Amino acid sequence: xxxxxxxxxxxxxxxxxxxxxxxxxxxxxxxxxxxxxxxxxxxxxxxxxxxxxxxxxxxxxxxxxxxxxxxxxxxxxxxxxxxxxxxxxxxxxxxxxxxxxxxxxxxxxxxxxxxxxxxxxxxxxxxxxxxxxxxxxxxxxxxxxxxxxxxxxxxxxxxxxxxxxxxxxxxxxxxxxxxxxxxxxxxxxxxxxxxxxxxxxxxxxxxxxxxxxxxxxxxxxxxxxxxxxxxxxxxxxxxxxxxxxxxx
Numbered sequence: 001x002x003x004x005x006x007x008x009x010x011x012x013x014x015x016x017x018x019x020x021x022x023x024x025x026x027x028x029x030x031x032x033x034x035x036x037x038x039x040x041x042x043x044x045x046x047x048x049x050x051x052x053x054x055x056x057x058x059x060x061x062x063x064x065x066x067x068x069x070x071x072x073x074x075x076x077x078x079x080x081x082x083x084x085x086x087x088x089x090x091x092x093x094x095x096x097x098x099x100x101x102x103x104x105x106x107x108x109x110x111x112x113x114x115x116x117x118x119x120x121x122x123x124x125x126x127x128x129x130x131x132x133x134x135x136x137x138x139x140x141x142x143x144x145x146x147x148x149x150x151x152x153x154x155x156x157x158x159x160x161x162x163x164x165x166x167x168x169x170x171x172x173x174x175x176x177x178x179x180x181x182x183x184x185x186x187x188x189x190x191x192x193x194x195x196x197x198x199x200x201x202x203x204x205x206x207x208x209x210x211x212x213x214x215x216x217x218x219x220x221x222x223x224x225x226x227x228x229x230x231x232x233x234x235x236x237x238x239x240x241x242x243x244x245x246x247x248x
Contacts, residue, residue, distance in 0.1 A: 096170040106143035191230040
């Protein structure tokens with residue numbers, strides 16, 4: 001028998017919102033009003049608890065990788081660790097700018113922003129529904145906090161990237177939707193733009209999912225070939241992270 005009794009989940013950073021969960025949904029209570037954190041906007045979007053941390057589901061599919069990780073925060077931290085971002089050197093100004101192409105709940109952007117060697121993180125999100133849920137998610141608070149290193153740009157990264165200066169970024173994390181939902185984010189043209197906006201020596205991580213055939217395709221091999229054609233070198237797939245690192 002499934003219990004629908006709600007229990008305490010957490011509070012917002014400022015204490016004004018109490019979050020509860022019934023194990024399947026997360027609820028936010030503010031000023032006596034309770035709201036379930038899910039919505040329909042062309043697709044069904046939902047925040048669901050996972051070991052004490054909200055994850056995003058779209059049409060029932062979990063958007064964060066949690067296999068082999070206790071929470072999605074651990075995954076984001078390990079991806080950022082793999083970029084080998086140096087700590088800032090004392091009084092020397094931080095100049096490195098990072099790009100998180102597809103924000104989601106912002107966990108990767110936040111992990112990047114916590115690095116002392118990163119001056120600013122630019123992140124982009126196409127879905128207004130995802131942005132709305134992220135604003136209600138207490139674990140995404142740093143994205144929207146005043147004075148945050150994180151700059152959120154709404155809209156398609158495929159279009160936004162064309163406005164970025166060449167050599168602007170020292171680190172890029174590209175965690176796009178599956179190729180059937182956003183083929184433009186796996187295109188040679190887009191990878192050429194990623195290469196253009198990277199500084200010399202910049203490092204990139206590209207999530208591709210578990211290695212295997214998708215309707216007869218090897219997405220990882222296609223991605224590696226196109227990244228190489230764009231100019232990235234040292235490309236290596238990391239099974240635990242289900243993605244590949246490369247360097248300009």
